[in-house]
Amino acid sequence: xNQVEQSPQSLIILEGKNCTLxxxxxxxxxxxxxxxxxxxxRGPVSLTIMTFSENTKSNGRYTATLDxxxxxxxxxxxxxxxxxxASYICVVSEKGYSTLTFGKGTMLLxxx
Amino acid sequence: xAVISQKPSRDICQRGTSLTIQCQVDSQVTMMxxxxxQPGQSLTLIATANQGSEATYESGFVIDKxxxxxxxxxxxxxxxxxxSPEDSSIYLCSVEGYSTDTQYFxxxxxxxxx
Numbered sequence: 001x002n003q004v005e006q007s008p009q010s011l012i013i014l015e016g017k018n019c020t021l022x023x024x025x026x027x028x029x030x031x032x033x034x035x036x037x038x039x040x041x042r043g044p045v046s047l048t049i050m051t052f053s054e055n056t057k058s059n060g061r062y063t064a065t066l067d068x069x070x071x072x073x074x075x076x077x078x079x080x081x082x083x084x085x086a087s088y089i090c091v092v093s094e095k096g097y098s099t100l101t102f103g104k105g106t107m108l109l110x111x112x
Numbered sequence: 113x114a115v116i117s118q119k120p121s122r123d124i125c126q127r128g129t130s131l132t133i134q135c136q137v138d139s140q141v142t143m144m145x146x147x148x149x150q151p152g153q154s155l156t157l158i159a160t161a162n163q164g165s166e167a168t169y170e171s172g173f174v175i176d177k178x179x180x181x182x183x184x185x186x187x188x189x190x191x192x193x194x195x196s197p198e199d200s201s202i203y204l205c206s207v208e209g210y211s212t213d214t215q216y217f218x219x220x221x222x223x224x225x226x
Contacts, residue, residue: 042219044217099170
């Protein structure tokens with residue numbers, strides 16, 4: 001069964017600090033991995049999408065990495081801001097299918 | 113990117129009633145999906161809304177409970193029928209475009225069943 005595991009479940013950091021969120025997956029065959037940001041009461045918004053051949057991708061202060069051999073990904077947030085407080089969801093796509101496997105998300109709280 | 117709107121944004125309903133949620137996209141899209149997100153949980157796919165044919169439901173979801181319409185390439189509805197408190201969730205519409213390899217999500221409909 002395809003699974004996506006995220007850690008930590010929740011995280012509190014001080015404004016201005018960096019943090020890294022982890023994602024492990026078992027989806028096979030792999031197509032792509034996406035990180036979404038979901039603000040409370042809103043729909044998820046795509047941050048990055050990476051295919052098998054991509055090791056890293058940045059979107060502003062967000063940098064995602066992918067190790068397709070170990071089936072691990074990370075999302076690094078630099079110089080955190082209060083507006084970064086949200087749930088960050090790792091989503092993996094199986095090759096040949098439109099359906100996605102979602103992680104449960106990491107709830108990040110950036111404290112002033 | 114695709115801009116997606118949902119109506120209503122939230123509703124409080126009585127047990128046993130039904131609610132229809134609308135999803136409108138600002139451009140034609142091939143694939144439209146309906147998800148449920150229960151409190152503290154991640155998203156679970158309910159069904160794929162197929163234009164011109166019956167929706168494709170995931171395991172655990174049935175058409176009698178969640179009838180779906182998709183009359184064209186920009187619009188879909190999801191009905192939550194005979195509601196119970198366990199149906200209290202956020203329901204999200206999602207689309208995948210012709211030339212995109214990502215999914216875009218609507219703002220969600222927050223449903224509370226009393």
